[in-house]
Amino acid sequence: MSAPIRVLLAKVGLDGHDRGVKVVARTLRDGGMDVVYTGLHRTPEEVVTAAVQEDVDILGVSLLSGVQMTVFPKIFALLKEKKVDDMIVVAGGVMPDEDVEKLKKMGVAEILLQDTPPQEIIDTLTGLVEARGAR
Amino acid sequence: MARRYVPSLELIGPASDGETWAVARLISRAEAGVPEAREAIGQIYKRAGRAHVIGITGVPGSGKSTLVGKLVQRLRDDGLRVAIVAIDPSSPYSGGSILGDRIRMSDLVLDPDVFIRSMATRGAVGGMAHAALDVVDILDLAGFDKIIIETVGVGQDEVEIAKSSHTTVVVSAPGLGDEIQAIKAGILEIADIHVVSKCDRSDANRTMTDLKMMLKDGIGSALTRGWLPPVLETSSLNEEGFEELVASLDKHLTSLDGPAGVERRAQISAFRLQKAAETLLLERLRQQANYGTQTRRVSDRATDPYAAATAIVDQFSRETTHV
Ligand code: B12
Ligand SMILES: Nc1nc2c(ncn2[C@@H]2O[C@H](COP(=O)(O)OP(=O)(O)O)[C@@H](O)[C@H]2O)c(=O)[nH]1
Ligand SMILES: [Mg+2]
Numbered sequence: 001m002s003a004p005i006r007v008l009l010a011k012v013g014l015d016g017h018d019r020g021v022k023v024v025a026r027t028l029r030d031g032g033m034d035v036v037y038t039g040l041h042r043t044p045e046e047v048v049t050a051a052v053q054e055d056v057d058i059l060g061v062s063l064l065s066g067v068q069m070t071v072f073p074k075i076f077a078l079l080k081e082k083k084v085d086d087m088i089v090v091a092g093g094v095m096p097d098e099d100v101e102k103l104k105k106m107g108v109a110e111i112l113l114q115d116t117p118p119q120e121i122i123d124t125l126t127g128l129v130e131a132r133g134a135r
Numbered sequence: 136m137a138r139r140y141v142p143s144l145e146l147i148g149p150a151s152d153g154e155t156w157a158v159a160r161l162i163s164r165a166e167a168g169v170p171e172a173r174e175a176i177g178q179i180y181k182r183a184g185r186a187h188v189i190g191i192t193g194v195p196g197s198g199k200s201t202l203v204g205k206l207v208q209r210l211r212d213d214g215l216r217v218a219i220v221a222i223d224p225s226s227p228y229s230g231g232s233i234l235g236d237r238i239r240m241s242d243l244v245l246d247p248d249v250f251i252r253s254m255a256t257r258g259a260v261g262g263m264a265h266a267a268l269d270v271v272d273i274l275d276l277a278g279f280d281k282i283i284i285e286t287v288g289v290g291q292d293e294v295e296i297a298k299s300s301h302t303t304v305v306v307s308a309p310g311l312g313d314e315i316q317a318i319k320a321g322i323l324e325i326a327d328i329h330v331v332s333k334c335d336r337s338d339a340n341r342t343m344t345d346l347k348m349m350l351k352d353g354i355g356s357a358l359t360r361g362w363l364p365p366v367l368e369t370s371s372l373n374e375e376g377f378e379e380l381v382a383s384l385d386k387h388l389t390s391l392d393g394p395a396g397v398e399r400r401a402q403i404s405a406f407r408l409q410k411a412a413e414t415l416l417l418e419r420l421r422q423q424a425n426y427g428t429q430t431r432r433v434s435d436r437a438t439d440p441y442a443a444a445t446a447i448v449d450q451f452s453r454e455t456t457h458v
Binding site for chain 1: 140154155156159160162163166167168225226228229230231232233234235237238241244245250251252253255257
């Protein structure tokens with residue numbers, strides 16, 4: 001009996017689109033994961049602080065406002081500053097293909113965009129945690 | 136990315152220096168019940184016992200998380216370091232959970248002297264209360280002065296957690312039905328302090344009167360030595376009643392300096408020993424050779440659960456007494 005996967009779901013900045021993140025939260029709960037939700041309008045600093053205290057396996061950021069190229073570098077810098085080197089960072093929402101490539105190079109493990117079926121979200125995150133191994 | 140696995144014993148040092156990543160990782164291992172962490176958690180237990188542990192319980196929606204947010208702000212004004220363990224129920228269907236207590240505590244997030252951790256009840260037998268109190272020890276080691284545990288107070292395990300605090304606060308709220316909800320949940324009698332929350336609402340008076348009446352009738356009055364549980368009112372919305380709450384918490388803590396405190400601490404230790412014994416025993420019994428066969432026989436109705444359990448325990452005792 002292993003412990004459920006822990007995920008923190010965050011909305012950063014002025015982005016008020018929260019339908020997607022709520023769908024994902026329920027999907028992951030139904031997939032047997034523990035989901036910490038921090039609500040809308042958080043700063044990268046708040047999100048990373050919470051994720052580190054919660055020691056989640058996965059930090060998931062939902063962005064539909066187009067600011068991904070400024071948010072994710074901040075998140076990685078903050079994780080480093082807080083001495084966390086094994087947190088999996090994933091992204092979801094609406095973003096252009098060119099950004100997806102750049103984000104992957106930056107270290108975002110997976111980017112799941114519009115219309116990703118629930119089971120695929122569960123399987124992708126589970127796969128990432130399994131690939132990481134014990135911590 | 137290179138990932139380094141840090142053994143639990145090596146996390147104790149940085150955790151006691153207050154390094155968040157180390158505290159957080161130890162908590163994860165305690166929560167998951169990882170056997171590798173047992174020795175470390177044992178060592179931590181021996182060093183802990185300094186913090187004031189406050190349990191806050193009440194039905195969902197009674198305003199606990201919001202109240203904790205305001206209470207902690209008040210404690211921070213006094214310069215105290217505060218940790219919060221916020222427990223929400225797991226889904227009985229999937230075993231997963233959505234832990235949303237943090238949403239109501241967002242003002243505290245960037246304060247380096249506040250640590251918030253969310254936990255799910257998991258619904259597993261025995262294990263949860265055990266883990267939550269290990270988590271409290273880790274936070275104690277990390278130097279937090281006050282450790283607040285928020286639970287919904289339904290289910291044996293959660294009632295036990297609330298009871299295992301030094302001070303237990305039971306929150307009742309107006310607008311959730313005309314009965315005092317805590318009575319139904321059977322948690323009224325564990326209160327050291329009663330709080331009627333949301334006193335900005337016009338129907339709060341009614342809740343206050345109902346509660347006082349019930350206590351007067353002797354329902355749910357804790358007969359802890361020399362302590363009469365006060366009934367306080369708060370409004371998180373208007374930030375009212377928190378001076379009184381803090382004063383009451385302090386007063387209760389002081390009351391534990393005497394024999395009542397000795398008794399309380401002894402009860403908590405006894406409970407923890409019992410939980411540890413249960414967990415260990417269950418683990419060992421499950422490893423018994425006849426556990427699988429007996430499980431099948433119960434399922435076939437070839438035997439009954441009590442007889443099967445007796446057979447397993449008997450064989451276990453025979454084997455252990457012969458070594
Ligand atoms: C509904 C909607 C709104 C609603 C939002 C309601 C709400 N509470 O969510 C309202 C009307 C309020 C709204 C307002 C605005 N919107 Co709007 N909106 C949409 C719309 C049509 C659908 C979004 C949606 O809910 N999808 C359904 C959910 C389920 O899908 P999802 O969020 O993509 O989530 C899925 C995946 O992305 C993934 N996922 C999402 N998050 C995460 C996180 C993790 C960790 C993982 C693993 C997966 C994951 O899983 C989900 C399920 O598959 C989109 C268009 C579109 N095609 O996306 C525009 C869109 C997002 N909006 C847009 C804009 C511009 C706005 C406004 C600025 C308009 C304005 N000028 O006022 C405002 C801004 C409001 C604000 N404060 O942010 C633009 C954004 C452009 C951009 N990013 O560059 C879009 C793309 C429309 C467009 N084509 O221009 N909007
Ligand atoms: N009017 C009023 N509403 C409150 C107060 N405190 C909390 N609430 C509301 O009660 C609801 C439940 O609050 P929450 O803190 O999440 O309760 P919990 O489930 O017991 O943790 C939320 O909608 C809050 O906004 C208060 O002091 N006054
Ligand atoms: Mg709550």
